[in-house]
Amino acid sequence: MSDFFAQGGYAFFVWGAYGMTALLLVIEVLQLRARQRTIRARLGRLMRIRDAGANDQ
Amino acid sequence: MALNWFKFASPASFYPIAGRLVPAFWIITLILLGLGLYWGFFETADRLGGSNAQKEYYRIIFIHVPAAWMSMWLYVVMVGWAAIGLVFNTRLSFMMANAVAPTGAIFTFLALWTGAFWGRPSWGTYWDWDPRLTSELVLFFLYIGYIALHSAIDDVRRADRAAALLAIVGLIMVPVIFWSINCPDPNQCAALHQRSDLTQIDANILFAMLAMTFGFWTYSFATSFMRLRGIILQRESESAWVRDLLDTGDKA
Amino acid sequence: MKPRQKRLLFVALAIVGVGTAATLALTALNSNISYFFSPTQVLANEAPQDRVFRLGGLVTEGSIARQEDGLTVHFDVTDNAETVTVAYTGILPDLFSEGQGVVTKGRLGPDGVFYADEVLAKHDESYMPPEVESTLQTAQAEGASDTAETAGVSN
Known part of the structure; x- marks a missing residue:
């Protein structure tokens, strides 16, 4: 197991490359999910405000 | 027939389709990346032989080459949608081009980053102004330029057209990157990168590399469609179908 | 002409x-820019004097000599036609070895020795485990000649 992590002494380079890849791909996915939720929440709020305005008149 | 196509390509009808495709692409992505990583780390030799006696660090090939391929391929896809948008004035194709760009930029950055971490132990340097490295860096700036130009123009339709033109002009970089090592006479474009030849790659290494490539590809589909759904909602927020969607609380 | 056809024509x-433009640029690149100079070019005085440039070629077999200070290395770089001696002080890359392609950056001294401040190793396009590589003698020979080709003369 420790052999696997050591990668023959080249751990810094191998995991430096794989680590950045994993990090960026995970961040992209999380950011996309958060964005979709924000957009839906904002549009929903806008619609409720508009509906409320229509009922008042 | 052409009519049907345009109907199908409307944001309203594609929004739920993309929503159903995203989970499918995620499942395929996880399978392919899992397979590629397993094969790359456990079914391949630790060290290479012959006149390319690389040590364990050669395993960066399993993300470097797929990321570099995706950086070029996604640029072609982006330009394709941008060109279709310019010609047919279809809203959805511009949105597609916008949705692909950030994923393409990420893969371009990753190709450069993983290349640096591979170049240091093998060639002896993180960076060199080798033709291939230089042209890939220009591609990264083109992605950034496309995204920046689009967000700098407030009128979305103008932004679409201006950014599309920039993308089309920048298409020049894709053949340059390709020929920076695969030119007809290797002596003329000799650099640190060697000419690429898939037939010279061990079957296990090639298999892991291709699994990772297809995994990155389906990943790009998944993230592009996720981003596309966000773009559609924002741009169509005034339309009746979006209101219905939010009213019913439909998760599709 | 309909607007759509006009736009199609414009994009086309x-x-x-x-x-x-790409074709022209590539042609220009192919004929004018050399990433490095070969020993033949250096001996023909085609390489710039008093300026840093790159020298590329193969490390001659048996030419690697560590100097007494233990840090400086001398080796010959060849394109199979001419040879230039390179002096370098520092850590050599992992893939540096005899018969392997190198790209070195530095200046040509008045004594004809190339004083490098950077030595980069090249490798060929074969990605094979050692066992496979040793059984494929012919493939290995091909690989070596490929390296010579890629790293060699650029004329």
Whole structure:
């Protein structure tokens, strides 16, 4: 197991490359999910405000 | 027939389709990346032989080459949608081009980053102004330029057209990157990168590399469609179908 | 002409224009820019004097000599026609070895020795485990000649 992590002494380079890849791909996915939720929440709020305005008149 | 196509390509009808495709692409992505990583780390030799006696660090090939391929391929896809948008004035194709760009930029950055971490132990340097490295860096700036130009123009339709033109002009970089090592006479474009030849790659290494490539590809589909759904909602927020969607609380 | 056809023509022209520019740029790159100079070019005085340039070629077998200070290395770089001696002080890359392609950056001294401040190793396109590589003698020979080709003369 420790052999696997050591990668023959080249751990810094191998995991430096794989680590950045994993990090960026995970961040992209999380950011996309958060964005979709924000957009839906904002549009929903806008619609409720508009509906409320229509009922008042 | 052409009519049907345009109907199908409307944001309203594609929004739920993309929503159903995203989970499918995620499942395929996880399978392919899992397979590629397993094969790359456990079914391949630790060290290479012959006149390319690389040590364990050669395993960066399993993300470097797929990321570099995706950086070029996604640029072609982006330009394709941008060109279709310019010609047919279809809203959805511009949105597609916008949705692909950030994923393409990420893969371009990753190709450069993983290349640096591979170049240091093998060639002896993180960076060199080798033709291939230089042209890939220009591609990264083109992605950034496309995204920046689009967000700098407030009128979305103008932004679409201006950014599309920039993308089309920048298409020049894709053949340059390709020929920076695969030119007809290797002596003329000799650099640190060697000419690429898939037939010279061990079957296990090639298999892991291709699994990772297809995994990155389906990943790009998944993230592009996720981003596309966000773009559609924002741009169509005034339309009746979006209101219905939010009213019913439909998760599709 | 309908507007759509007009736009199609416009985009087609743009793509053709970009394609032409790319072809021209590639032709220019192919004929004018050399990433490094070969020993033959250096001995023919084609390489710049008093300026840093790159020298590329193969490390001659049996030419690697560590100097007494233990840090400086001398080795010959050849393109199978001419040879230039390189002096370098520092850590050599992992893939540096005899018969392997190298790209070195530095200046040519008045004594004809190339004083490098950077030595980069090249490798060929074969990615094979050692066992496979040793059984494929012919493939290995081909690989070596490929390296010579890629790293060699650029004329």
